[in-house]
Structure formats: structure tokens, C-alpha cells
Amino acid sequence: MKVKGLLLLLFVLLTLVVAFFIGSQNSHLVPINYILAETEMRMSVLLAVTFSLGVVFSVLLIIGYILRLKWRISSLERKNKKLSQPTNVT
16 A cells, blocks of 8 residues: 555656646646636646646546445445345245
């Protein structure tokens, strides 16, 4: 388990370093058109916001999927326990 934690930490640090380099090279202003408004934002900030939104959306989907699987497992375990109980036939 410690190896997984260390690998995860290294992956996060590597991602942050790459994000820093990408952000430092993309300082141009880009126009962003909303439905009702328009604004200009630095490309590095735009990349950070869209990446963060993508990570949050993905994590929410994964959590929903995992919760659904856990619910299904507990439901099947209850059915299995109910079926494996001995019946008293007299």
C-alpha cells in the first residue's frame, strides 16, 4: 500500500510540474464567449480551469459508479445470506 501512495504522490507532483511549465509558456490572452457575456482570460488560467472541471466531473462519475456497485454487492450479499440459511421443514 505504501508503494501505491508513493507512486500517486510522484504522479501528482509530476503533473503539477508539467502544468507549471505549460502555464508559464501560455500567457497569451484569449477571448471567451459565454451565452450572455464575453471576457478575456490568460490561456494558462483557462487550461487550469478546464482541467480542474474535467477532474471534478470525472471523480463525481467514478464515485457514482462505485456507490452503485457497492449497493449492488450489498444487495446480492443479502440475497445470498437469505438463500443460504437452513430452512426448518417439519
